[in-house]
Amino acid sequence: MHNWDWDDLRLILAVAEHKSFAAAARLLNVNHTTVLRRVNTFEHEHGLRIFNRLSAGYTLTEAGEELLRTAEIMREAVSNLAFRFEGKDLKLEGTLRITTCDTIMGSILPEILERFSKLHKKIVVELSTGNFVTDLAQRHADVAIRTGDNPSESLIGRHLADVRFALYASDEIAKKIAGTDPLDFNSWISPDSTFSQMAITKWIQSAIPANSIVFKANSLISLRQAAIAGMGIVPLPCYLGDNTIGLTRLASRALDQFKTGLWILTHKDLRHTARVREFISFVSDELRQHSF
Numbered sequence: 001m002h003n004w005d006w007d008d009l010r011l012i013l014a015v016a017e018h019k020s021f022a023a024a025a026r027l028l029n030v031n032h033t034t035v036l037r038r039v040n041t042f043e044h045e046h047g048l049r050i051f052n053r054l055s056a057g058y059t060l061t062e063a064g065e066e067l068l069r070t071a072e073i074m075r076e077a078v079s080n081l082a083f084r085f086e087g088k089d090l091k092l093e094g095t096l097r098i099t100t101c102d103t104i105m106g107s108i109l110p111e112i113l114e115r116f117s118k119l120h121k122k123i124v125v126e127l128s129t130g131n132f133v134t135d136l137a138q139r140h141a142d143v144a145i146r147t148g149d150n151p152s153e154s155l156i157g158r159h160l161a162d163v164r165f166a167l168y169a170s171d172e173i174a175k176k177i178a179g180t181d182p183l184d185f186n187s188w189i190s191p192d193s194t195f196s197q198m199a200i201t202k203w204i205q206s207a208i209p210a211n212s213i214v215f216k217a218n219s220l221i222s223l224r225q226a227a228i229a230g231m232g233i234v235p236l237p238c239y240l241g242d243n244t245i246g247l248t249r250l251a252s253r254a255l256d257q258f259k260t261g262l263w264i265l266t267h268k269d270l271r272h273t274a275r276v277r278e279f280i281s282f283v284s285d286e287l288r289q290h291s292f
Contacts, residue, residue, distance in 0.1 A: 006078065008042045009071040011035060012050060016068050019057035027140065029128070090274050093122035098279075099141035103240045105129045106221045109145070112286045116279065123275050142276055144265045145283065147237075157265035158284050161292040165200055165255040168241040170230040174248035182252045186212045187232030194218040199258050200235040207254070239292045262292060 014024035015035065025032040043050055050064040060068055100109060105127065113125060128141060144155075147163055167182050177185055188204065190213045195201045204213070215226050220236060227234040228246040235255055241247055264283055270276045 005042075006074065008038060009067075009074060011038055012042065012064075013068065013071050013075060015039065015051065015058055016060055016064065019059070021058070026130075090272075091122075092120055092274050092278055094275055095124045095126055096143065096275050096279055097126045097128070097141045098143050098145065099128045099130075100145040101147065101220075102129045103220045103237060104145055106224075107240050107243055108287070108290055112283055115286070116282050119282070120275070120278065123279075142266060142270060142273075143279055145263070145287075146265065147260045147262050149261050151263055151265055154268060155265040156268045156271055157263055157280065160262045160264060160284060160287045161290075162259045163262050163292045164238045165235055165258045166238050166241060167233055167250040167252050167254060168224075168227055168236050168244075168247045169233045169250060170228055171246060171248050172230055173233070174250060177250075182233055182250045183207065183254060185233055188213045189215045189217075189223050189226050189232045189234035191220065191223065192216040192218050199260070200255065203255070203258070204235065237292070239290060242291070262287070 011024060011028060011030075014027050015021060018024055018027065021035045021039075022032050025035045028035075039050065042048075048063050048067070049061050050067060051058045052061055113127070117123070117125060144157075151157065169177070169182075169185075173185075173187075188208050190204045190208075191198060191201045195218075215223075215231050217223050217226065220240065223234050224236060224240060224244055224247070226232070227236075228244065233250065234241075236247075238249070241249060264280050264287070266276050266280065
């Protein structure tokens with residue numbers, strides 16, 4: 001009889017769902033080589049080949065498909081068990097896992113977290129940042145602070161604000177093009193394909209000639225830094241651009257129609273957990289004092 005290690009099955013699930021050892025490693029916060037080694041060890045110990053190694057990624061074998069179905073059932077059971085007990089936690093102590101995007105962490109959130117930690121010294125905040133959506137249902141995080149318009153129905157939380165966007169450039173470029181239409185400028189900075197579904201990315205693709213785009217990145221913080229360095233004009237959320245020394249908001253209304261919601265969310269089964277409830281209340285009050 002095989003002894004199944006849930007950590008191994010969780011890792012295999014991540015590889016199967018993301019079709020990449022590297023993506024699974026990022027999701028689980030482990031090294032890429034650790035993922036590869038543990039999958040190989042699992043296959044050897046159980047006499048199974050779980051994945052087909054293809055140039056386009058990793059696909060499941062027939063045995064892997066069967067294992068995946070069982071692992072998904074186990075994952076749901078483990079998640080439900082964790083939620084049932086953690087939802088009854090009435091103490092303001094323990095670990096609280098937060099996820100947010102780099103722009104929020106790179107601008108307004110650090111001071112809020114510092115004040116929260118001073119008030120609640122027994123709560124240890126673990127933060128993950130990234131522009132991917134962390135799955136709260138699978139316990140990859142307890143609370144998410146995210147932008148977007150349609151949160152999952154399995155989540156509960158608060159709509160904090162509508163985030164607005166504007167065009168920004170270095171102070172030097174802003175002075176240079178003052179009085180002209182920014183859309184006529186020939187050096188632009190754009191989000192890359194990571195943000196292909198983002199409204200401002202689609203706007204750039206339609207409004208700005210491809211040969212005017214001089215720099216792309218998968219991080220809005222990186223785009224901001226490129227703009228500060230004088231590489232070109234960049235669209236940014238106003239809470240980020242307005243509070244950045246070295247950037248000037250341009251006198252253009254090209255992005256006035258764009259907005260997205262800012263949410264703080266948790267899974268419905270954690271709504272009675274004291275540290276989750278306290279964090280959501282505290283951060284909500286703090287963020288509502290900011291301009292977005």
